[in-house]
Amino acid sequence: MRLISDFGKFVGWLPEIFSRPENLTMYYKETIRQMYDIGIGSLSIVMIISGFIGAVTAIQFSYQLEGTMIPPYYIGYIVRDMMIIEMAVTLTSIVLAGKIGSTMAAEIGGMRQKEHIDAMEIMGVNTSAYLVMPKLIASVVIIPVLVTIACIVGIGGGYLAAVTIAGFTSSEFTRGLRSFFIPYNVVIMYVKAVTFAFIITSVACFQGYFVTGGSVELGQASTRAVVFGSILILIADLIIALILMS
Amino acid sequence: MIRAENIVKSFGTQEVLKDISFTFEKSKTNLIIGKSGAGKTVLLKILVGLLQPTKGSVWFDDINLNKIDKNQLRELRMKIGMLFQGNALFDSMTVEENIRFPMDMFTTKTAKEKQQQVDYCLERVSLQGSNKKYPSEISGGMQKRVGIARAIVLNPKYLFCDEPNSGLDPKTAITIDELISTITKDNEMTTIINTHDMNSVMEIGEKICLLHQGKLAWEGTKDEVLESEDELLLDFIFASPFLQRLRSKALSQ
Numbered sequence: 043m044r045l046i047s048d049f050g051k052f053v054g055w056l057p058e059i060f061s062r063p064e065n066l067t068m069y070y071k072e073t074i075r076q077m078y079d080i081g082i083g084s085l086s087i088v089m090i091i092s093g094f095i096g097a098v099t100a101i102q103f104s105y106q107l108e109g110t111m112i113p114p115y116y117i118g119y120i121v122r123d124m125m126i127i128e129m130a131v132t133l134t135s136i137v138l139a140g141k142i143g144s145t146m147a148a149e150i151g152g153m154r155q156k157e158h159i160d161a162m163e164i165m166g167v168n169t170s171a172y173l174v175m176p177k178l179i180a181s182v183v184i185i186p187v188l189v190t191i192a193c194i195v196g197i198g199g200g201y202l203a204a205v206t207i208a209g210f211t212s213s214e215f216t217r218g219l220r221s222f223f224i225p226y227n228v229v230i231m232y233v234k235a236v237t238f239a240f241i242i243t244s245v246a247c248f249q250g251y252f253v254t255g256g257s258v259e260l261g262q263a264s265t266r267a268v269v270f271g272s273i274l275i276l277i278a279d280l281i282i283a284l285i286l287m288s
Numbered sequence: 289m290i291r292a293e294n295i296v297k298s299f300g301t302q303e304v305l306k307d308i309s310f311t312f313e314k315s316k317t318n319l320i321i322g323k324s325g326a327g328k329t330v331l332l333k334i335l336v337g338l339l340q341p342t343k344g345s346v347w348f349d350d351i352n353l354n355k356i357d358k359n360q361l362r363e364l365r366m367k368i369g370m371l372f373q374g375n376a377l378f379d380s381m382t383v384e385e386n387i388r389f390p391m392d393m394f395t396t397k398t399a400k401e402k403q404q405q406v407d408y409c410l411e412r413v414s415l416q417g418s419n420k421k422y423p424s425e426i427s428g429g430m431q432k433r434v435g436i437a438r439a440i441v442l443n444p445k446y447l448f449c450d451e452p453n454s455g456l457d458p459k460t461a462i463t464i465d466e467l468i469s470t471i472t473k474d475n476e477m478t479t480i481i482n483t484h485d486m487n488s489v490m491e492i493g494e495k496i497c498l499l500h501q502g503k504l505a506w507e508g509t510k511d512e513v514l515e516s517e518d519e520l521l522l523d524f525i526f527a528s529p530f531l532q533r534l535r536s537k538a539l540s541q
Binding site: 064067068107157158161163165166167168 | 336338342358362363364365368369370372373374376378379389390392393394441448
């Protein structure tokens with residue numbers, strides 16, 4: 043019941059978020075600051091995770107290839123498509139739901155509790171727009187960039203693991219990498235990246251903006267931002283797959 | 289001038305404010321006093337439009353706060369300054385950035401003009417040279433003064449202060465009271481202060497409204513406080529045993 047009421051509240055809140063900014067320069071500065079925080083702040087964790095995921099994908103596929111008639115060069119093809127279609131975008135987004143989702147919910151929730159939001163409202167600032175719109179724009183721009191980096195690093199990780207651990211040759215991997223490439227898969231990846239970016243940010247901002255109570259409730263809001271964000275990413279992943287890949 | 293007409297506020301079945309009406313005049317420091325839980329903060333939030341009354345209306349001169357749309361409300365709010373009980377200074381910004389924030393957001397002033405206004409406001413609150421400090425690096429009293437400087441930076445017509453003396457020592461509290469009173473006169477603002485500090489009542493209370501259990505129990509000036517026989521007012525003012533003893537002694541003489 044609460045989910046339905048929260049969804050209604052969220053839909054009603056959207057026009058406030060996308061209303062005309064009071065001062066474009068201030069919004070621009072805030073958007074750039076958010077881009078830096080989201081992008082640079084998450085780069086290392088995204089690279090570490092995607093590198094390992096690419097490596098694990100290569101190792102596991104090589105294990106499954108043993109004793110089969112599947113040509114060895116398929117390793118590059120499988121790692122590439124796994125990263126492009128699913129691993130890079132979904133895992134990166136789930137990691138970001140944890141990292142930036144909790145940060146955003148705590149930041150905005152903290153501002154609510156310290157009366158910063160009330161202070162801005164009394165100044166005449168549209169706080170829904172000023173606090174949320176720059177974060178949404180920054181996420182929708184930067185998360186696809188992070189996903190692209192995750193994809194490249196993941197394929198790199200897969201290459202290293204395939205060549206150094208699993209016993210494939212470099213030419214086998216690169217041949218697979220160049221085979222059966224479907225550009226449409228990259229489109230799917232970016233559709234997912236933009237959708238997941240919107241989900242992560244809007245869920246986190248919603249949880250933070252409407253927090254009531256004290257530090258315990260703020261912690262709960264932060265947790266909800268991560269949990270709901272991750273679940274919604276997986277649901278959206280399924281819906282996008284059904285729509286774009288069927 | 290700010291006028292409240294028959295304000296009623298309920299949360300669920302609980303009626304927190306019961307048919308409250310008053311008028312606060314321009315260039316005066318108007319005080320809302322009362323015990324904790326009397327409904328002062330709820331009333332202040334209704335007056336600034338952060339809460340909607342269940343019944344009644346709030347007027348800022350000839351503008352009905354409860355009948356205007358969101359854009360008109362934002363325009364009106366640019367004429368309002370507010371000092372919060374917890375100061376509500378943005379922790380990640382310096383003193384100067386905090387004060388400049390409303391100007392950055394709403395004015396097209398040049399950087400030099402903004403700097404001059406910030407310096408002027410800091411001078412008004414006797415905080416020259418604190419521009420680059422962060423709120424965490426200054427005392428509670430200084431934070432209050434920064435809050436006042438930020439509240440007056442756009443030359444508001446209306447100033448609201450929620451418990452401006454809470455957490456301050458008596459001397460600093462008097463300084464803050466005097467500062468608010470002086471700025472009110474100089475800028476010809478309508479100022480409303482929410483307080484339960486008796487020093488404030490007797491020093492700067494040009495109009496005083498006593499709230500008791502959500503009702504307007506008494507209203508008058510600080511001079512009328514001294515002459516009043518109102519039980520609720522006397523009970524509030526002479527709440528401490530020390531003041532009660534002083535009063536008994538004075539009456540017996």
